[in-house]
Amino acid sequence: MKTSNQFDRRAFLTRATVGGAAAAAGTALAAPAIAQEMPEIKWRLTSSFPKSLDTIYGGAEELSRRLKEATGGKFNIQPFAAGELVPALQAADAVSEGSVEVCHTVGYYYFGKDPTWALGSTVPFSLSARGMNAWAYHGGGTDLYNEFLSDKNLHALPGGNTGVQMGGWFRKEIKTLDDLKGLKFRVGGFAGSILERLGVVPQQLAGGDIYPALEKGTLDATEFVGPYDDQKLGFVKVAPYYYYPGWWEGGPMVHFMFNKASWEGLPDIYKSLLKSICQGIDADMLQKYDYKNPTAIKQLVAEGAQLRPFSPEILEACFETSNTVYAELEASNPGFKKIWDSIKAFRHDYYTWTQIAEYNYDTFMMRQRNADKL
Template identity: 65%
Template sequence: MKDSKTLHRRSFLTTASVGGVAAAAGATLAAPAIAQESPTINWRLASSFPKSLDTIYGGGEEIATRLKEASDGKFNIQVFAAGEIVPGLDAINAATDGTVETAHSVGYYNWGKNPAFACGADLPFTFSARAKAAYNYHGGGIDQYNQFLETVNLVAFPAGNTGVQMGGWYRKEVNTVADMQGLKMRISGLAGRVVEKLGVVPQQIAGGDIYPSLEKGTIDAAEWVGPYDDNKLGFQKVAPYYYYPGFWEGGPTVSFFVNKAKYDELPEHYKSLLRTCCQATDQNMLAKYDFKNPTALKELAASGAQLRSFSEEIMNAAFAAANEVYAELSAENEHFKRQYEAQLQFRDDWYLYNQTAEYTFDTFMMIQQRNGKLAPTQG
């Protein structure tokens, strides 16, 4: 006869076994529900940039990597460089019409289709990169842009920034507005309409054609990005005068454009994950450029680039021209007007604030650098 302890132990083991089977069965039954909540997504991304521009093109790849890692391999995006599916300047259109699910591009590439596209990228004489981030994430900039993009079946989130760009490469010096008259310049987007008022003849030329166009004299000047990207292209050999600042791109936002119908199909936690990965990439791209540009600028100067700042005359004339363009576009396009006017109050407040602590600190440190007090000591 079994004692009571033995019977109790057998009863416990039997109950535990039944419980274990039930738990396993519960886990098996739950799996399909979990799979439905986190489906496998396979998207294609059309980039507006070639692979050689590793920092700006790399933004698309970074988003894809972050999404894949954070979703345990369930949210996958295959990145295609400019020209692999569609030309770089058609990337946004490809996302609109569903050729691809998403694009990594700059909104002003589509400004000819609708000037309101440029507002989410950059407008001349508006924001620095830091101010643009503040406006986007806390001033309603993302929502303002997406209200317009909804009309073209898109939703977008900031996904990169180059910081203030350079003013481009010139075959001859330009010191006055008179020097700008008849200047044939490769310049993209809304900026072309602004400098046209200064007498410049804007040219739309693909990146790969800029160097030979400068070398042959087909164009007199060209803007690209900034020291790190420009250094790869050797412009200083054929157009040695390197001007700054690129007042038309004080803080250009590179966006992650998604076909809205596809975005709406995503589970809410995938949408949140996508926004988070875009924001991380947005800030990381700027940090990369800030790290790489100082060394690249020194290399450019050593190889023949001659740095020049735009004169106050040219800057003032360009500022006035930009305001004329904004008045014209606001009268023609309600979507442009709404976004542009939404930026104005914060722009005023930002530059009032920025000239206090930030500007004063930076100016002091720049003086120390010029006096040779920041260089590392030699051991």
């Protein structure tokens, strides 16, 4: 004999079984509709990076892996390293033409077509990595960039950031502006156009040609990325002066660029997945660099790297020259002006804020580190 408040296990199990069957039936009925929204798709991705740069190239592999997992293998993007399908600096062209559906690249590689390309990634004395992400995701930056890319048959989503890069490896010390005159520096794009006005002779060399050119003295300096990537290339052996900061790459954003027609033909569920996955990879790349660079910089110093800051004189001259170039572009290139105006407005407020909390906290903690209290 049981009271009405006592637990009736048999009745509960009966109800649970019936309810479970009904739920399963509902799932079975819904499955065909979901399957229709998730067709089988196979795309190819061409990267602008070699496999040896595992942190940057790895972003393309992460996209492929995460998308395959999220769709049960129905949406597959196969990544190819630079040169396997098309040359590194033609990745966006291949996607625009439709021969490849997506690429993983950096906008400033296409600076020669139109300087506006670089604004989606980075230009000298622009925003830091956190600033670029804030502007891209919440300041309309991604929409502005896609407006620019629209007539190029491209749609871009942020897909990584290295953080502020190093200023490069030099065979001799660079103390004054006069030391820049005649310097054969492997640097391109926007930075090259700025430095050229200060007497530098910009050079364009493939990655495999840099070391022998430095060793022979036909090249005086090179910039690459930062400690983790640079260490693999052995530049410390032939150009020991390691300068900082890389003022031309304060927060270089990498992008996944999709063929616009292919992007627009995707079901909404796939578009949503790609947006989420790309944003995750964007964050993941910066986190990896923040984790790997501290160890790499210590190892490079142990190997003989001599860290040197660019002098205030050099930085000020580069800053003023950059502003002169920007003024010229704003006057002649409406597309550049529209995006640059947006970045400048946010840059002003962003550095107003970061100097209050972030700067003071970091500076205090750096003093503790230098006093061996951490």
